[in-house]
Every structure is written in structure tokens, then in C-alpha cells.
Amino acid sequence: MSISFLTRPTSEEVVGRVWEALRTVRDPELDTDVVSLDFVASVEIDSADGSGRVARVSLRLPTYFCAPNFAFLMVADAWDAVSGVEGLTDVEVTLIDHFASDAINAGVAARAGFVHSMAGTEVGEAVSELHELRRTFTERALMAGTDLVVRPMMREGTTPEQVAAMTLGEAPASDDLRRLRARRRELGIPAGDDDPLVVDPSGRTVGVEALPLHLRKARSYQVGVDANTSICRGQLAVRYGL
Incomplete structure (x- = not known):
């Protein structure tokens, strides 16, 4: 009889999986993944509290005024992609250095959708979802x-x-x-x-x-x-x- 043991992936392995997951996330206008475009500023795995591993991903864009609808799609897609990585207990995806980053980050974290995320913000009202x-x-x-x-x-x-x-x-x-x-x-x-x-x-x-x-x-x-x-x-x- 053979006995198999399930080993917990190392932090380095999880980081690698997160980067690979991010390669499935595309800039919708450029049809190129955010890793190849260098839109991923950092990937960190936080397990300091011992309760599990949290992936913290920071995204950046070429300008402060990049279109918020495109930015929202990339942040939301990154959240979805990284959430599927084995070995994580939570995911945080943060857009930095962008005029709508607060609204986008909060909306994606709450899974609120684009219209609800923009409602009542100084960014401006959204007419429809992004499908x-x-x-x-x-x-x-x-x-x-x-x-x-x-x-x-x-x-x-x-x-x-x-x-x-x-x-x-x-x-x-x-x-x-x-x-x-x-x-x-x-x-x-x-x-x-x-x-x-x-x-x-x-x-x-x-x-x-x-x-x-x-x-x-x-x-x-x-x-x-x-x-x-x-x-x-x-x-x-x-x-x-x-």
C-alpha cells in the first residue's frame, strides 16, 4: 500500500503561481497581458499572522488619467485570476497612482460592479456595466x-x-x-x-x-x-x- 502526502506549497511557489495567473489578465485595448506590459508593480505574499497566505498585488498604469473603465476591468480580472491560485486564503489587488484608484479598489474588493462603484464619487457616474x-x-x-x-x-x-x-x-x-x-x-x-x-x-x-x-x-x-x-x-x- 502506498501513502501519499499533500505538501503545502512554498511561498515562492505561490508567488510564481500568482505571476502566472496575472499573465491571463489583459489590457482590453492592447490585447496584451499586464505582466508583459509591466503593469504589475509588485506581488507579495503575506503570512505574518499565521492564519493563511494573502496575496497582495499592486497594479500601475502609464498615466494618472488612464480610462477608469479599462482600469476597473484589469483590476477586477486580476482579482478573479489570483483568487483561483491554490495556496491562498485571501487576495488584495490595489491600483496605485490613478485618479480613480480609491473608487476602483473599493468597488472591486466589494465585488460591487462598475456602475455601483462609480456612483456618488467625484470620478463621475457610470452609465452601464462593462460587458x-x-x-x-x-x-x-x-x-x-x-x-x-x-x-x-x-x-x-x-x-x-x-x-x-x-x-x-x-x-x-x-x-x-x-x-x-x-x-x-x-x-x-x-x-x-x-x-x-x-x-x-x-x-x-x-x-x-x-x-x-x-x-x-x-x-x-x-x-x-x-x-x-x-x-x-x-x-x-x-x-x-x-
């Missing part, structure tokens, strides 16, 4: 991802007719293709090997006649993401002396 905003930027990420997958193939000589008829399983494997599949799944769009490669944000297949305009739009979204990412990285570096 539609999240979907809008996921749709833009889908378009930008299409550019990243299709443009290299067309540079290598793949014709529009071939692209329009291609399935996901026929496209060259890459990190960009994996990310494109992930965004499709988030939008409820089929992302199997036999599903068409190029679809619009509603999931409709894009035929060869509509393909040129669709790819121009996709390219414009990716150019915008690249430009905004560069600006944000530069602002963050200047702000925090990175």
Missing part, C-alpha cells in the same frame, strides 16, 4: 489577430481565394493563431480545425469578394494596437523610470 465594452475590444482583437495570421501568408504568396477557403487547421501553427482561436472562443465563435479561418466578429464567414476590405479593416486595427502599445510602454517607462 459590452469588453466584447467590443475582444471583437477588435479578433480583427487584429486575423491580420497577424493572414498577412504573413499572403506575403508568402497565398492568394485571396485560398485564404477565403482556408480553415483554421490549414493555417500555419503560431502563437498568433492560438491567440486568434482564443479570442473566437471568448466571442462564442467556433474555433475548431474545420472552422473557416476568416470570419467577421459575428462569426460569419468572409467570402473572397469581401475579403480585401475585411483585411484592410483588420490591418487598421492591428496598426492601432501597435501604436497604442508603443505609446503606453513609453509613458510607463518615463513615469516610473523603467
